[in-house]
Amino acid sequence: MTVAVDPHNPWLARTVRIRRIVQELPGVATYDLCFDDAEIARNYSFRPGQFNMLYLPGLGETAISISGHPRRVGVIPHTIREAGSVTTGLAGLPENSCIGLRGPFGSAWPVEQCAGRDVVLVAGGIGLAPLRPAIYELLSQRDRYGKLILLIGAREPSAMLYPAEYNEWRDAGMQVEVTVDRALDGWNSHVGVVTALLDRVPLENPSGTLLMTCGPEVMMWYTIQGAISRGIPADSIYVSLERNMNCAIGLCGHCQLGHEFICRDGPVFRYDRVASILKVDNL
Amino acid sequence: MSSKPSSEFPFSPPAPDSPANHNPDGTSLFLPRDDLNTLIGKLTADGYQVVGPRLEQEAIIYGEISGADDLPIGWTDLQEAGKYRLQPRGDQAFFGYTVGPHSWKKFLFPPVAVVATAERDGTGWKLDTPDAEPPKYAFLGVRACELAAIKVQDRVFLGGPYTDPIYQKRRNAAFIIAVNCTQAASTCFCTSMNTGPRCTAGFDLALTEISDGFLLEIGSAAGNAVASGLSLQPASDEQSGRGESARQQAVSQISKHMDTTDIRDLLMGNLQHPRWDDVANRCLSCTNCTMVCPTCFCSSVKDVSDLTGDHIDRERRWDSCFNMDFSYMNGAPVRNSIHSRYRQWMTHKLASWHDQFGSSGCVGCGRCITWCPTGIDLTEEVAAIRSSPSSGRSERPPISDAEVSAT
Amino acid sequence: MIAEQPNLLKLLADSRFAEGLSNSHLQSLCRAARHIRVPSETKLFQEGSFEDEVFIVCSGHVRLSMNVPGQDDVTFLTAGPGDLVGWSGLISDGRMTATATTVEETVLIGISGRRVQQLCEIEPELGYVLMRRVAQILSRRLLATRLQLLDLFHQNTGAAQ
Numbered sequence: 001m002t003v004a005v006d007p008h009n010p011w012l013a014r015t016v017r018i019r020r021i022v023q024e025l026p027g028v029a030t031y032d033l034c035f036d037d038a039e040i041a042r043n044y045s046f047r048p049g050q051f052n053m054l055y056l057p058g059l060g061e062t063a064i065s066i067s068g069h070p071r072r073v074g075v076i077p078h079t080i081r082e083a084g085s086v087t088t089g090l091a092g093l094p095e096n097s098c099i100g101l102r103g104p105f106g107s108a109w110p111v112e113q114c115a116g117r118d119v120v121l122v123a124g125g126i127g128l129a130p131l132r133p134a135i136y137e138l139l140s141q142r143d144r145y146g147k148l149i150l151l152i153g154a155r156e157p158s159a160m161l162y163p164a165e166y167n168e169w170r171d172a173g174m175q176v177e178v179t180v181d182r183a184l185d186g187w188n189s190h191v192g193v194v195t196a197l198l199d200r201v202p203l204e205n206p207s208g209t210l211l212m213t214c215g216p217e218v219m220m221w222y223t224i225q226g227a228i229s230r231g232i233p234a235d236s237i238y239v240s241l242e243r244n245m246n247c248a249i250g251l252c253g254h255c256q257l258g259h260e261f262i263c264r265d266g267p268v269f270r271y272d273r274v275a276s277i278l279k280v281d282n283l
Numbered sequence: 284m285s286s287k288p289s290s291e292f293p294f295s296p297p298a299p300d301s302p303a304n305h306n307p308d309g310t311s312l313f314l315p316r317d318d319l320n321t322l323i324g325k326l327t328a329d330g331y332q333v334v335g336p337r338l339e340q341e342a343i344i345y346g347e348i349s350g351a352d353d354l355p356i357g358w359t360d361l362q363e364a365g366k367y368r369l370q371p372r373g374d375q376a377f378f379g380y381t382v383g384p385h386s387w388k389k390f391l392f393p394p395v396a397v398v399a400t401a402e403r404d405g406t407g408w409k410l411d412t413p414d415a416e417p418p419k420y421a422f423l424g425v426r427a428c429e430l431a432a433i434k435v436q437d438r439v440f441l442g443g444p445y446t447d448p449i450y451q452k453r454r455n456a457a458f459i460i461a462v463n464c465t466q467a468a469s470t471c472f473c474t475s476m477n478t479g480p481r482c483t484a485g486f487d488l489a490l491t492e493i494s495d496g497f498l499l500e501i502g503s504a505a506g507n508a509v510a511s512g513l514s515l516q517p518a519s520d521e522q523s524g525r526g527e528s529a530r531q532q533a534v535s536q537i538s539k540h541m542d543t544t545d546i547r548d549l550l551m552g553n554l555q556h557p558r559w560d561d562v563a564n565r566c567l568s569c570t571n572c573t574m575v576c577p578t579c580f581c582s583s584v585k586d587v588s589d590l591t592g593d594h595i596d597r598e599r600r601w602d603s604c605f606n607m608d609f610s611y612m613n614g615a616p617v618r619n620s621i622h623s624r625y626r627q628w629m630t631h632k633l634a635s636w637h638d639q640f641g642s643s644g645c646v647g648c649g650r651c652i653t654w655c656p657t658g659i660d661l662t663e664e665v666a667a668i669r670s671s672p673s674s675g676r677s678e679r680p681p682i683s684d685a686e687v688s689a690t
Numbered sequence: 691m692i693a694e695q696p697n698l699l700k701l702l703a704d705s706r707f708a709e710g711l712s713n714s715h716l717q718s719l720c721r722a723a724r725h726i727r728v729p730s731e732t733k734l735f736q737e738g739s740f741e742d743e744v745f746i747v748c749s750g751h752v753r754l755s756m757n758v759p760g761q762d763d764v765t766f767l768t769a770g771p772g773d774l775v776g777w778s779g780l781i782s783d784g785r786m787t788a789t790a791t792t793v794e795e796t797v798l799i800g801i802s803g804r805r806v807q808q809l810c811e812i813e814p815e816l817g818y819v820l821m822r823r824v825a826q827i828l829s830r831r832l833l834a835t836r837l838q839l840l841d842l843f844h845q846n847t848g849a850a851q
Contacts, residue, residue, distance in 0.1 A: 010445040011398040011597070012412045036407075057401035057408050057595045060586045083613065098407035125843035155843035181838045183765040188793065190768040191753070193837040199830065200706065200770045216842040222833065244612040246583055249445035252602070253581030254609060256627070258551070259635035264443065280554045282623035 002039045005102055010249045013055045013100030014040055019075065021095050024161055028126060029091065030067065030079045033101060041074055044104075048111055048133035049240060049268040052103030053248045054078065054090065062086040063245040063263070065130035066104060070137050076101075079129035079161070105248045107268045109134040109212050110238055117210050118146040120201065120232075122223045124153045124194055124215020128161045130240050130267070131214050139172040146208075148174040149201055153194025153219065156182045177201070194219065198226045206231030212268075214240040221278060224271055237271035258283055311518035316496040318514060319377065320351040322460075325512050326421040331458055334390060335423035336380070341369055343383040345390075348423065355380060362468035362649065365658030378424055378492050381468040382648050386577035387429055388436060390420050391453045394601045398449065398584055403593040412448070421458040425486065427479030428471075428648040430461055432577035434485055438640045439580050449599075458505060461486035465529040467536035470649030472662060475541040478646045480533040491526040498526040539649065541662040542669060543633075546643075549669060550634035554626065558667045563622035565657045570603035572651035572659075573628065578644050581609070604628050629661055698725045702799055706772025707746045710823065715816050722805035727797050734790040734798075735776055741784050743800045745775045750796025754788040763789060766838070767831075774827050779803025781824065 004014055016033040023029045033054075035041035046052075051065040062084060068077035082091045090099070111134055119138065123131050138148055150169065154160045157180055166176045177197050179190035190197060194215075203209055209232050213223045220239050227237055243255035243262040250264035258277030260266060277283055314322070326333050327349070335348045338355045348354065360380045361368040372379045402409040425433075433454075440450035461482040464471075473479030482489045487506030490497040498518055501507050518526075573579040583602040588595045602609055604627045610617040618624045636644030645661075652660045698720050702708050708716060728734070728750075735741045737757055745752070751770050755763035766788075769775050775790050780803045810817030 005445075007445050008451070009412055009448050011448070013399065013410045015407060015410055055401075055410075057403075057410075058586050058588050058592060060597075061584070100401070100408065100410050153843065155841065159843065179768070181841065181843065185762070187765070190751070190770075191765045192767045193834045195837065196767075196834050197770075200772050202771075218837065218840060219842050222837060242612065243617065244610055250443050251440060251445065251447055251580070252583065252599075253604065253631075254583070254602075256604075256631065256635070258630075259638035261639065276551070277554075282618045282620060283554065283627070 002037065002043065004035070004040055004044050004104070010102070013053070013061075013102045015098050016076070016101045018093060018095050018097050018099065024079060025159055027082045027091075028079065028161070030077050031090065032068075033076045033078060033099075034074060035101075036098070044073075044076070046070060046076070046104035046133075047108035048137050049109040049130055050104040050106050051130075051245075051248075051267065052076070052078065052101050053105070053245075054080075054086070055100030055102070056086050056089045056093075057100065059086045059089045061100075061102070061246075061248075063105075063248060065240075065267070067129040067132045068136075069140075070133050071140060079126065079132075081126050102248060105263055107266055109240075109268055110210065110270075111137045114138060114210055115144045116146065117208055118203065118205060119148050120198070120203075120209060120211045120227070121148075121150045122153075122194060122198060122211065122213040122215070122220075123150070124213075124219040125155065125159070126161060127213075127215030127219075127240070128152060131212065132162065134212060135169060135174070139169060139174060142173045147204070150174055150176045151194050151197045151201065152176065152178045153197070153215065154178070154180050156180050157184055157187045193222075195222045195226045198223060198230070203230055203232070207233060208236075210236045210238070212238045212240075217241070217278070234272040234275060235270060239269055239271055239274070240267045241269060241274065242267065311523050312499040312501075312510070312515045313518035313522055314490070314497040314499045314513060314515055316494075319497065322509070322513060323348065323350055323423070325509060326458065329509070330419055331421035332418045333421045333423055336378070336383070338369070342367060343369070343380050345383075345385040345387065345422075345424075351377065354378075354424075359466070360468065362470045362653045363658075364470065364652050364660050365655055367653050374494075376492060378462045378490075379466065381464065381466065381471060382426055382429065382650060384575050384650065384654055386575070386648075386650070387422055387425060387433060388577050388580075390422070391433070391457065392436060392440065392447075392450050392580060393453075396449050396599050397596045398599045399597040401586075401595040401597070417449070417453045417456065419456040419458075420453065421460065423460045423462075425459050425461045425482075426464055426648075427461070427482045428473045428476075428646040429577055430459070430482055430485040431473075431476070431478035431646040432648065433459075435578045435640070435642060435644060435646065436580060438642065439578075442640065458509070459486045459488075459502075461489040461502075463489065463491040463526075463530050464533040465492060467533045467538075468649060468653070469538060470652040470660075471537050471647065472539040472541050472649060473647035474534065474537050475539070475543060475662075476643060476645055476647035480537070481530060491530060493522060493525045493529060495522075498523060539662055541647070541665055543643070546665065547634040547637045549672060550630045550665070553668050553673055554630070556668050556671075556673050558664065558671075559622045559626045561667075562625050562659060562664055563620065565659055566605075566621050566625045567657060568605045568607075568621045568624055569656060570605040571654045571656065573603040573605060574601065575650040575654045576632075577648060577650070578632075578646065579603070583609075604631070629664060633661070633665065698723060698799065701725055701748055701797075702746070705746050705748055705799070707774060707823065707827070711819060715819055718809055718813060718816055719801065719806065719820075722809060723799050723801045725797070726800050727795065728792050730792055730794045730796075732792045732796075734792065735786045737786055737789045739786050741776055741786055742779050742803050744777055744779045744803050744806070745790070746799040746801070747771055747773045747775065748797040748799060750798075751793045752796060752798075753791045753793050755791070756788055767834075768793065774824070777824060777828065780806060781821075 015036045019034045020032040051063050053061045055061045064078045067079040082088050183191040211227045213220045245263045246252045246254040248263045250261045255262035336343045337346050337353050343355045354377045359372045399412045440447040464480040486502040489500040581602045582599050584599045587598045605624050632644040753765050754767045755765040758764050
């Protein structure tokens with residue numbers, strides 16, 4: 001069986017075609033990628049929270065989380081912000097261009113463990129992208145879970161990611177609250193940091209609630225502290241961490257954070273596993 | 284080892300049970316001094332590229348050898364923190380030195396290697412990985428700490444969910460001739476790390492040098508096959524006795540010690556210790572320690588293109604956690620101080636390596652001490668932290684009730 | 691504003707503000723409090739004015755804004771259930787540092803800052819517990835403001851991709 005990553009030849013990238021580019025925000029676009037090889041396409045599956053290495057020949061690779069529906073076969077969306085040379089190079093490519101892909105890699109959001117529980121998702125900025133597959137997965141079997149609450153923070157109203165989908169998610173049974181750091185005229189929703197939303201979200205059974213968060217590290221840290229003060233146990237809190245990934249397969253040493261390899265042990269971690277290393281300067 | 288590529292992990296030699304200098308029949312074996320050349324010749328004839336110690340740039344390094352004459356006959360090395368000098372021994376010993384700046388990792392995990400390629404193909408790219416067979420190496424003169432280092436890198440490159448094909452091919456093909464140390468440098472501390480000085484497993488053949496030749500041990504079927512082509516003689520009790528006392532000399536010369544008790548928790552519990560500032564004042568962040576370390580495995584893959592831009596090699600080069608841009612993320616390095624980079628290196632090597640790979644990343648070879656231009660000795664850094672561990676909280680003493688009532 | 695008195699004590703006890711306050715302290719507070727239901731887009735107080743009444747939001751949301759010449763009102767925070775607004779009346783002279791406007795129908799507990807201060811003088815223990823509570827709320831508000839100030843979601847300050 002030809003799979004996307006051969007564990008014994010993990011450096012081999014597969015050719016993918018950019019089927020569609022959706023400009024989400026200034027400097028942020030979603031790229032729908034499809035494998036050229038039909039067999040690889042059929043066999044490819046990922047779990048919410050995992051990432052791929054996208055490769056632009058001549059520029060190199062970059063780690064990008066998968067932002068699409070885990071049950072949708074054939075198309076793999078990646079929401080990418082122009083930041084380094086690879087993502088900037090990608091931004092210059094038209095639809096139908098070919099690039100390379102290795103993946104999926106890394107750990108996943110604990111969707112299985114959400115069964116029967118209330119779930120709070122806290123996303124900041126482009127951190128909503130790695131959480132979107134978990135949102136899709138939770139909503140695809142809505143009956144299995146208790147209350148589903150999604151708290152989204154963004155810099156300003158125009159920086160909200162995927163705003164057109166919020167009402168679909170609400171209709172499917174998820175409470176979606178959005179807040180911005182800087183409001184403008186005509187903004188009718190919350191203003192203030194996303195951690196303040198968490199402070200006042202009603203939790204009926206905090207000790208049985210599971211929380212997942214993705215965003216800037218500072219935001220996640222105070223989200224976690226807020227969650228713990230609300231009574232959510234440290235072993236029910238999950239974070240997605242980021243470090244410079246070069247190989248994605250635990251062989252190059254770049255993405256270490258304390259004892260963890262972000263690429264191999266993460267990017268999704270249970271908080272109690274990384275609590276001791278999250279606030280050490282320059283670790 | 285050259286026995287069939289094994290899917291088993293960790294690598295174990297086929298017959299490591301009795302690490303004594305006996306052949307499979309139980310007789311002690313002796314290889315006459317002049318027959319070392321025969322061994323090298325036989326390996327070459329078997330298609331091996333024999334690499335071993337040789338003199339180069341006033342050091343004993345590892346390079347290709349075509350005969351026993353290429354070995355550093357009669358030379359030894361004098362090592363201390365920040366110092367390495369060659370000296371004549373006054374005898375004709377082949378292996379009368381400890382370890383130099385090179386390690387075998389440069390053959391198994393090459394400093395530069397192409398991990399993948401991209402060829403322009405019409406409007407797209409043909410993506411591939413190289414599958415050329417690497418050289419079949421025979422390593423001559425692998426010390427006990429180096430066998431341990433190879434085992435450590437086996438876990439890194441072959442023990443996880445993804446294996447590195449470059450390392451795998453080279454490792455599977457390699458033939459290992461270990462040499463027991465008969466002396467130790469002042470920088471050696473293998474006894475603290477339980478890695479030496481005696482070679483007990485992980486080799487095809489092992490030698491102990493005595494004046495008239497070598498005591499020979501067989502560690503694998505491949506080793507046995509090679510040994511069967513040599514004119515080995517049963518070793519006399521007197522020869523075995525001289526071998527034993529030569530090996531014992533190495534043990535007795537080891538003076539450096541590192542207390543590894545609970546070292547993982549000691550270091551991870553002292554990430555904010557003031558000693559990191561102290562060592563940061565002495566460390567130049569030059570990367571020497573990581574380059575000479577036989578287990579350091581950090582690397583970076585970058586695209587290297589030809590002038591047309593149509594052929595691209597994804598080139599992996601050794602990198603180092605001491606390089607500023609190693610931790611570059613979102614426009615800035617995460618570890619932007621020498622303090623944080625030294626801490627990363629040492630805590631990784633001695634502490635978090637246990638979490639990641641189930642063993643220490645340090646084998647006690649002492650290279651990082653010798654080749655540090657400012658003579659930083661990690662055993663001293665550990666001892667300093669051990670002598671005054673911090674509580675993890677701030678260093679101020681708590682305010683007593685008396686002080687509260689006095690104000 | 692419509693004043694109501696349907697079990698003020700229970701409403702207060704259920705609010706996040708009251709976490710850690712004893713029943714007797716809550717009863718004391720109720721003597722200085724009223725329950726009000728306010729329609730959407732009602733101004734509770736104006737930046738710069740002097741006010742006695744402090745509000746605890748029970749349900750609904752209140753927009754806090756400051757007037758910046760040339761930009762009209764700039765909203766910097768939305769207060770929701772459990773939040774305290776107009777706290778200047780509780781600890782200083784009662785000059786408001788923001789304008790508070792309801793963004794939807796909002797239920798609040800209004801407390802007279804002057805009467806609470808008097809209560810605290812009489813019952814120092816209540817005063818200590820209450821001021822500690824207010825300090826906790828304000829410290830959280832300060833942290834939230836700092837996080838806003840850090841502009842975490844600005845490009846290059848890092849969000850996982």
